[in-house]
Amino acid sequence: MLYSHVLVAVDLIDECRSVADHAMALAKALDAKLTLLHVVEPLAMAYGGDVPMDLSMLQQQQFDQARERMKAFAGDYDLPEEHLQIAFGHPRHEIHRVSTEQNCDLIVVGSHGRHGLALLLGSTANDVLHGAPCDVIAVRLGKKGKK
Structure with missing residues (x-):
């Protein structure tokens, strides 16, 4: 079998549905297992690490x-909960x-520019x-109607 376990990284916005659609198809x-991954970045990373307050409660929220x-996103794909992963850290490292x-043998990510998925996967792709x-596999986003 070419691929037996596909990991798809999503940021849970509507635009990333095409990434999940491609990965699901x-x-x-391929009759392969599919795992859906979302990475939550530490708030300190988003603010340059120099935050003078405890962000743990906000991070937990x-x-x-x-x-x-x-869970809502995965429900559209009938994926069981054991096929869902949420990681905490830098997206590239966590993916x-x-x-x-x-033991994934294929990663599917989205890529299109400087907004939307770029918040999670822009340069990370x-x-x-x-x-x-x-x-x-990088699924190109934001090119509706263009070939």
Whole structure:
């Protein structure tokens, strides 16, 4: 079998549905397992690390919201809860870590520019590609009607 376990990294906005759609179609065609991953970045990373207050409560709320959004998002794909992963950290590192731990042989990410998925995967899509422990497919987003 070419691929037996596909990991798709999503940021849980509507635009990333096309990434999940591609990954789901690919996994179904290959009769492969699909794992859906969302990475929650530490708030200190988003603010340059120099935040003079405790962000742990806000971070927990962000993580809890991500869990609820992930369940709703995954419900559209009939994915069981054990196929859902939420990680905390730098997206590139967490995507690589989860793909290694889960024995994934393909990673699917979205890529399109400086907004939307760029908040999670903008330059990270390139990082994921070059440091990945397996093959990577980048699904181009934001090009509706263009070929």
